[in-house]
Amino acid sequence: MLTAIIVLAAAGLALALVLALATLIGVALIQRAFPPQGCMVDVAGARLHVVEFGPRDAAGPPVVMLHGASSNLQAMHPLGERIARTRRVILIDRPGHGWSTREHVADSTPAVQGRMIAEALTKIGVSRAIVVAHSWAGALALRIALDHPERVAGLVLLAPVAYPWRGGAGRYNDVISTPLIGPLLAHTITLPLGLLVANSGASGVFAPQPMPDDFVRDSATLLLLRPREFIANARDLVTLKAAVVEQAPRYVEIKAPLSIISGDVDKTVTTRIHSRLLAATVPQAKLIVLPDVGHMVQYAAPDLVASEIEAMAGRMTRPMVTAP
Numbered sequence: 205m206l207t208a209i210i211v212l213a214a215a216g217l218a219l220a221l222v223l224a225l226a227t228l229i230g231v232a233l234i235q236r237a238f239p240p241q242g243c244m245v246d247v248a249g250a251r252l253h254v255v256e257f258g259p260r261d262a263a264g265p266p267v268v269m270l271h272g273a274s275s276n277l278q279a280m281h282p283l284g285e286r287i288a289r290t291r292r293v294i295l296i297d298r299p300g301h302g303w304s305t306r307e308h309v310a311d312s313t314p315a316v317q318g319r320m321i322a323e324a325l326t327k328i329g330v331s332r333a334i335v336v337a338h339s340w341a342g343a344l345a346l347r348i349a350l351d352h353p354e355r356v357a358g359l360v361l362l363a364p365v366a367y368p369w370r371g372g373a374g375r376y377n378d379v380i381s382t383p384l385i386g387p388l389l390a391h392t393i394t395l396p397l398g399l400l401v402a403n404s405g406a407s408g409v410f411a412p413q414p415m416p417d418d419f420v421r422d423s424a425t426l427l428l429l430r431p432r433e434f435i436a437n438a439r440d441l442v443t444l445k446a447a448v449v450e451q452a453p454r455y456v457e458i459k460a461p462l463s464i465i466s467g468d469v470d471k472t473v474t475t476r477i478h479s480r481l482l483a484a485t486v487p488q489a490k491l492i493v494l495p496d497v498g499h500m501v502q503y504a505a506p507d508l509v510a511s512e513i514e515a516m517a518g519r520m521t522r523p524m525v526t527a528p
Contacts, residue, residue, distance in 0.1 A: 220388075227431065230395045234426045234430065235430070238424035238427055243256075249299075249311055249320060250305060250307065251304065252321070252324045253277070253296070253302055254294060254324060255277060255281075256293065256294050256295075257284065257285070258291050258292045259288075259291075260292050262292050264291070265333050265517070266294055266333045267287050267293050267294070268321075268333040268334070269294070270296060270298060270337040270345060271298060271301070271302075271339075272339025273340040273440055276427055278424040281422075282503070283336070286510050287510060294328070294333070296321060298321075298341065298440075299436075300440070302424070309439050312442075313443055314447050314448075315451070331354075333355065334357050336360045337360075337364060338364075339472070342366055346359070346366060346455065353459060357460065359463070361462065361465070363466045363475075363478075363479070363499050364464065365448065366455070367448055368448055369474065369478075372442075372445070373442045377438040377441045377442050378442060381435070381442045386438070394429060395430070402420050402425060402426060406423075409472055412469060412498055413503065413504045455482065461488045462482075463489075463512045464482060466478075466497075466501060468493050468495055469498055471498065479491060
């Protein structure tokens with residue numbers, strides 16, 4: 205009996221070592237395939253990857269785009285390219301995601317990440333911006349508007365998280381956020397299993413719309429499978445509910461103009477719970493609900509989303525008219 209236990213333990217250890225080695229090799233290959241595209245900005249507690257394009261001298265405030273969970277700035281790149289025809293556009297990998305790092309995995313809340321992003325914008329010379337945010341980053345953009353109102357000229361939120369929801373963030377995220385067990389899984393089985401389900405997982409977020417061809421490649425989604433990012437992402441998701449419980453009562457304080465665009469069949473972030481209530485709470489809010497559209501509204505209706513961003517920017521550059 206003891207011999208059998210020793211053999212099983214040795215086999216388990218050997219398997220774990222093989223998976224850990226496969227993960228190391230996989231991480232190296234993924235990072236080679238999807239290298240950073242922008243510059244690195246050091247802030248307190250993090251190093252943020254920032255990509256800029258479009259005319260730097262364009263009229264009006266720049267447009268800052270923030271991605272959601274299980275993602276990185278590449279997911280916002282097609283929309284950013286469109287807006288950059290006439291505007292300065294800044295894409296940021298949230299702390300711990302893409303090529304951005306953070307010193308402490310516990311720095312997962314919108315409040316902490318908002319402070320880091322505000323500091324990064326200061327360092328690249330942006331004092332005030334229109335903030336465009338998708339999904340998880342909706343809560344982040346709202347927190348920036350609350351804690352740094354002077355930095356926000358306007359908000360365009362796409363299928364945003366804003367309020368607590370029934371249930372949690374998924375059992376696997378809970379496990380990955382657990383000390384010892386989470387890192388062990390992240391450094392052994394997460395990457396091999398993730399490679400098998402990456403396409404099906406991403407396509408589920410797009411439903412009922414089809415996922416664009418090559419989305420997983422074009423969005424550098426596989427960067428998520430690196431252990432340090434997978435752990436950070438899980439932590440972000442697990443702590444988000446408590447964060448929005450804390451900040452939601454303050455939404456009435458937001459003075460910046462706000463446009464919200466959501467799909468009426470979004471199964472990832474329910475429009476009824478989040479977007480409709482937010483629009484009824486924030487004083488200067490406009491809500492657009494797209495029929496038969498799911499979570500990825502910037503891909504389902506890119507022309508409409510771009511026009512809302514341009515309309516917001518136009519409000520900032522329109523000359524003041526004074527009475528004679």
